[in-house]
Amino acid sequence: MILSYTHTETKPMLNRPLNFAATQPALPSLKTATKRxxxxxxxxxxxxxxxxxxxxTVLQDVNLxxxxxxxxxxxxxxxxxxxxxxxxxxxxxxxxxxDVLLQGQRITKPGPDRMVVxxxxxxxxxxxxxxxxxxxxxxxxxHKSQAEKRAIVRDHLAMVGLSEAADKKPPQLSGGMRQRxxxxxxxxxxxxxxxxxxxxxxxxxxxxxxxQEELLKIWNEHRCxxxxxxxxxxEALFLSDRLVMMTNGPAATIGEVMEIPFPRPRDRALxxxxxxxxxxxNQALDFLYHxxxxxxE
Amino acid sequence: MTVNTVRNAGANPLGLLSNxxxxxxxxxxxxxxxxxGFLTIWQICSSSGLTRLPGPLSVVTDERTRTxxxxxxxxxxxxxxxxxxxxxxxxxRVAQGYSLAALVGISVGILVGTQPLVNKALDPLFQFLRMVxxxxxxxxxxxxxxxxxxxxxxVIFVTSVWPILINTAExxxxxxxxxxxxxxxxxxxxxxxxxxILLPAALPYIFTGLRIAIGLAWLxxxxxxxxxxxxxxxxxxxxxxxxxxxxxxxxxxxxxIGAVGLLLDRAMAYLQKVIAPTEQK
Ligand SMILES: Nc1ncnc2c1ncn2[C@@H]1O[C@H](COP(=O)(O)OP(=O)(O)OP(=O)(O)O)[C@@H](O)[C@H]1O
Ligand SMILES: [Mg+2]
Numbered sequence: 001m002i003l004s005y006t007h008t009e010t011k012p013m014l015n016r017p018l019n020f021a022a023t024q025p026a027l028p029s030l031k032t033a034t035k036r037x038x039x040x041x042x043x044x045x046x047x048x049x050x051x052x053x054x055x056x057t058v059l060q061d062v063n064l065x066x067x068x069x070x071x072x073x074x075x076x077x078x079x080x081x082x083x084x085x086x087x088x089x090x091x092x093x094x095x096x097x098x099d100v101l102l103q104g105q106r107i108t109k110p111g112p113d114r115m116v117v118x119x120x121x122x123x124x125x126x127x128x129x130x131x132x133x134x135x136x137x138x139x140x141x142x143h144k145s146q147a148e149k150r151a152i153v154r155d156h157l158a159m160v161g162l163s164e165a166a167d168k169k170p171p172q173l174s175g176g177m178r179q180r181x182x183x184x185x186x187x188x189x190x191x192x193x194x195x196x197x198x199x200x201x202x203x204x205x206x207x208x209x210x211x212q213e214e215l216l217k218i219w220n221e222h223r224c225x226x227x228x229x230x231x232x233x234x235e236a237l238f239l240s241d242r243l244v245m246m247t248n249g250p251a252a253t254i255g256e257v258m259e260i261p262f263p264r265p266r267d268r269a270l271x272x273x274x275x276x277x278x279x280x281x282n283q284a285l286d287f288l289y290h291x292x293x294x295x296x297e
Numbered sequence: 298m299t300v301n302t303v304r305n306a307g308a309n310p311l312g313l314l315s316n317x318x319x320x321x322x323x324x325x326x327x328x329x330x331x332x333x334g335f336l337t338i339w340q341i342c343s344s345s346g347l348t349r350l351p352g353p354l355s356v357v358t359d360e361r362t363r364t365x366x367x368x369x370x371x372x373x374x375x376x377x378x379x380x381x382x383x384x385x386x387x388x389x390r391v392a393q394g395y396s397l398a399a400l401v402g403i404s405v406g407i408l409v410g411t412q413p414l415v416n417k418a419l420d421p422l423f424q425f426l427r428m429v430x431x432x433x434x435x436x437x438x439x440x441x442x443x444x445x446x447x448x449x450x451x452v453i454f455v456t457s458v459w460p461i462l463i464n465t466a467e468x469x470x471x472x473x474x475x476x477x478x479x480x481x482x483x484x485x486x487x488x489x490x491x492x493x494i495l496l497p498a499a500l501p502y503i504f505t506g507l508r509i510a511i512g513l514a515w516l517x518x519x520x521x522x523x524x525x526x527x528x529x530x531x532x533x534x535x536x537x538x539x540x541x542x543x544x545x546x547x548x549x550x551x552x553x554i555g556a557v558g559l560l561l562d563r564a565m566a567y568l569q570k571v572i573a574p575t576e577q578k
Contacts, residue, residue, distance in 0.1 A: 110482040122475035126497045139483040
């Protein structure tokens with residue numbers, strides 16, 4: 001087993017052919033990945049919600065910098081504030097104090113550069129899978145010709161293996177298929193940051209693994225920055241470059257950031273044979289179930 | 298006899314008919330029996346002198362009413378027209394008042410549903426006005442508009458606009474956060490948001506309002522016409538017949554009114570089923 005444990009560079013390692021490279025422009029951001037450390041910055045962020053019993057501090061002094069093209073997973077006990085943290089990156093919530101900066105710009109509202117794969121897919125049930133993706137592409141590229149937009153939609157549906165089901169409406173799709181549409185919609189608009197809030201939580205184990213592999217494959221080809229919430233340590237170890245582990249709320253913060261050094265492209269079976277995998281896994285388990293065990297667990 | 302001989306001939310039109318009958322008989326026979334029973338009891342009550350109201354048979358036995366029954370399309374000018382024309386005139390007013398109500402109700406409903414401040418300002422007024430009965434609007438409309446025809450249309454409008462408005466506003470408020478979040482993250486333009494998210498999401502509610510409103514509109518036009526004199530319309534026809542004591546004509550007109558109301562409601566239900574099926578999601 002020859003796995004190097006140095007943190008691999010975040011540039012894409014495209015060792016497989018791009019089946020849709022012809023229709024997709026290269027990511028412009030890849031060329032300008034010079035100021036690595038300042039791509040996404042979460043700086044002294046706190047979030048306080050006013051409640052009937054007085055102010056409730058969800059997050060306290062959270063600091064994190066994310067490189068361009070990095071894959072970050074966030075893990076933590078339920079209710080600690082993971083969604084709250086990512087909502088401040090997507091722009092659905094604003095920090096009570098501190099700053100969230102994307103390429104030096106303060107994030108104030110949602111935008112298609114920080115596309116979200118929502119927890120319950122958030123597909124429009126009266127639109128087909130194709131139309132759901134088209135709505136996003138059309139909103140982001142109003143000046144592209146209809147043929148171009150349709151081609152983008154078709155490519156992305158094909159990428160998640162849904163060409164057959166393009167004309168079905170979400171109620172006719174399975175949970176896994178809906179999540180695929182949601183991912184296709186998110187990727188079709190080429191976001192700089194892709195935010196996923198427990199995207200595979202509601203799926204069965206097999207579908208979940210399939211989708212993890214598809215997500216990883218697509219990410220290998222596009223290398224957008226990914227922030228993903230998960231409850232599954234194995235999922236995080238398989239997917240991410242770094243695993244952000246949060247302490248318990250109230251006033252939660254980042255307890256530890258774990259580097260996941262496995263080289264890419266990753267092979268699930270190969271990684272799981274690696275003894276280091278279990279060192280990392282135990283370290284994460286120890287964090288979650290001993291050092292920051294949930295009160296009622 | 299015939300039915301038995303063609304039972305196995307599926308493609309044959311008679312066979313299809315008998316097939317249809319076998320399937321639908323349980324749905325057709327009970328209501329027919331119910332109506333016949335009701336009419337029979339009514340007829341007995343009238344014949345035995347229990348009530349002075351003529352029985353249903355008087356629609357045929359009474360000379361004047363039989364003419365009306367047989368010739369719905371006659372037109373002798375002025376107010377002397379067959380029941381088809383009377384009903385059509387009333388329906389025309391309903392169509393105008395109701396279209397106006399739909400237009401105003403949906404637009405104001407969207408405004409109120411999207412702007413909490415506007416809702417706060419106007420909601421008490423709406424809740425108050427919608428409690429005013431159609432008949433109470435008639436004198437107000439007559440004084441305000443001076444003429445029968447626009448006043449009748451206004452009464453329709455003001456009776457049917459509230460359920461449309463209130464249901465539309467509720468439908469807009471009920472739009473799941475998820476859909477609004479999609480709109481926000483994609484930064485959809487106002488027009489795109491209305492067309493792709495707001496209207497389709499609120500459509501089932503809007504249709505509920507429209508369906509309630511069509512019934513109210515039809516009820517209101519009859520009431521309004523009864524009070525307004527000298528117009529062609531089934532409502533005034535009833536009033537006129539009452540003044541001249543042609544009671545069986547009233548019975549016939551009431552049958553028209555009920556049938557048209559039923560048809561309007563069924564038509565809206567059908568539209569609702571086609572355009573905004575409830576099993577979405
Ligand atoms: N609008 C709000 N007002 C008040 N409290 C809120 C609000 N939104 C979230 N909270 C509280 O903030 C805390 C963190 O919520 P959040 O949804 O971020 O948790 P989470 O880590 O994503 O949990 P889960 O894993 O269950 O999704 C919770 O205790 C929640 O009750
Ligand atoms: Mg959450």
